[in-house]
Amino acid sequence: MTNPLRVAFGKVKITPEEHAPLQGYDVTGNIANPAQDILDDLYARMVMLDDGEERSVIVSVDSCLTNELPFLPIKPFIEHPAYNYLASTFPEGTKRSWGEAANVDPDRVTVHATHTHTAPGYFGHKYTSRITTEIKAMSSRLQPALVKVASGECVVSVNRRPNLRHNDDLEIDRALHMLLFESQEGEPLGALVNCAVHPTLLSHTSARVSSEFVGLAMGELEERYGDGFVSLFIQGFAGDVGPLNQRWEETTDTYPKVKEMGRALCENIASLLPQLSAVAGTPIRSVQRQIALPTNARYYEPSVHAQLHALRIGEILLFASSLETFSGYAKPIAKHSPAAATLFSGLANGYAGYLPTTAAFRDGLGGYEMETTPYSEEACELFISEAVSLIGELYSP
Numbered sequence: 270m271t272n273p274l275r276v277a278f279g280k281v282k283i284t285p286e287e288h289a290p291l292q293g294y295d296v297t298g299n300i301a302n303p304a305q306d307i308l309d310d311l312y313a314r315m316v317m318l319d320d321g322e323e324r325s326v327i328v329s330v331d332s333c334l335t336n337e338l339p340f341l342p343i344k345p346f347i348e349h350p351a352y353n354y355l356a357s358t359f360p361e362g363t364k365r366s367w368g369e370a371a372n373v374d375p376d377r378v379t380v381h382a383t384h385t386h387t388a389p390g391y392f393g394h395k396y397t398s399r400i401t402t403e404i405k406a407m408s409s410r411l412q413p414a415l416v417k418v419a420s421g422e423c424v425v426s427v428n429r430r431p432n433l434r435h436n437d438d439l440e441i442d443r444a445l446h447m448l449l450f451e452s453q454e455g456e457p458l459g460a461l462v463n464c465a466v467h468p469t470l471l472s473h474t475s476a477r478v479s480s481e482f483v484g485l486a487m488g489e490l491e492e493r494y495g496d497g498f499v500s501l502f503i504q505g506f507a508g509d510v511g512p513l514n515q516r517w518e519e520t521t522d523t524y525p526k527v528k529e530m531g532r533a534l535c536e537n538i539a540s541l542l543p544q545l546s547a548v549a550g551t552p553i554r555s556v557q558r559q560i561a562l563p564t565n566a567r568y569y570e571p572s573v574h575a576q577l578h579a580l581r582i583g584e585i586l587l588f589a590s591s592l593e594t595f596s597g598y599a600k601p602i603a604k605h606s607p608a609a610a611t612l613f614s615g616l617a618n619g620y621a622g623y624l625p626t627t628a629a630f631r632d633g634l635g636g637y638e639m640e641t642t643p644y645s646e647e648a649c650e651l652f653i654s655e656a657v658s659l660i661g662e663l664y665s666p
Contacts, residue, residue: 272321274550293386345640429511431636465505485531549583
């Protein structure tokens with residue numbers, strides 16, 4: 270007899286309480302003053318999944334990235350090779366400490382950035398320890414749960430190449446997924462929401478703190494359910510996906526637009542609720558792999574290591590990559606997935622730069638993503654091959 274799924278959700282506030290350089294744009298110029306620049310609070314949201322044999326923890330942070338080590342992307346639009354310096358988002362060893370708090374190996378923890386571009390570039394021990402404490406407490410709150418899933422189309426996503434602006438001429442994967450976890454009595458406990466879109470609406474100025482429209486949508490969903498309900502946003506393969514109608518032409522504060530799009534995304538998610546159907550929530554299984562992807566002639570190393578992680582939640586698959594992966598990778602990988610629903614996450618468990626698709630390498634459009642990627646076209650098929658192989662390993666007897 271299969272053991273029942275047990276879950277526990279947690280949520281802690283990580284809004285900066287001191288001056289904080291913000292990661293998404295110019296880290297040296299966009300420095301938020303908490304006395305005047307907090308537009309809305311930042312949170313870390315967690316879910317612990319346990320089937321009696323294996324336990325996994327998913328952490329979703331209102332942050333731009335999830336890296337514990339620095340990364341050097343190529344500096345764009347200059348003739349000679351040069352590199353930007355992306356400092357670590359969390360202290361080295363953070364993921365390991367979260368695993369210890371849950372009494373699991375670090376590879377049973379997946380860390381996801383919502384990718385808001387208006388959050389601190391660095392969260393020190395003061396903030397990560399709050400997450401550690403909450404994960405430890407979640408172990409005592411595990412309770413039997415049922416899982417339901419619904420899928421649809423995200424209405425706030427659009428291709429943003431080649432100028433980081435709304436472009437209807439290029440396709441993207443608009444998949445929107447919601448996993449709802451309920452108690453055995455049918456009471457809602459929490460959710461995972463997954464789609465691909467860059468949260469980059471806030472401007473004039475960008476030196477303010479906000480969870481952006483993805484975080485606001487999660488907050489509104491939590492308010493609708495109430496009573497401790499927690500909704501994690503899992504950012505998808507969003508390398509080439511921007512928000513609807515972003516054209517960078519605004520001359521006034523865009524925070525009202527951020528709030529409007531947060532409401533639109535929440536309504537988009539709510540529209541899936543009538544379609545929710547029950548799926549098996551066990552077994553819980555996960556595998557991870559580090560892969561070396563070949564780089565282009567402008568990069569200073571011959572390859573870059575990227576992290577892949579696959580988590581099975583019964584009939585659901587969550588496939589995560591540390592790359593800022595283009596959305597075009599979702600469908601060719603998903604067709605090899607035996608899951609009832611396959612969720613994709615980029616910017617997870619570290620950061621390893623943009624990975625364009627073969628089509629993007631060949632279409633001649635260029636753009637910011639193509640300028641900053643360290644990878645060669647040869648990395649594309651290798652990534653798909655390794656992803657499919659990892660999924661096969663997850664489902665092997």
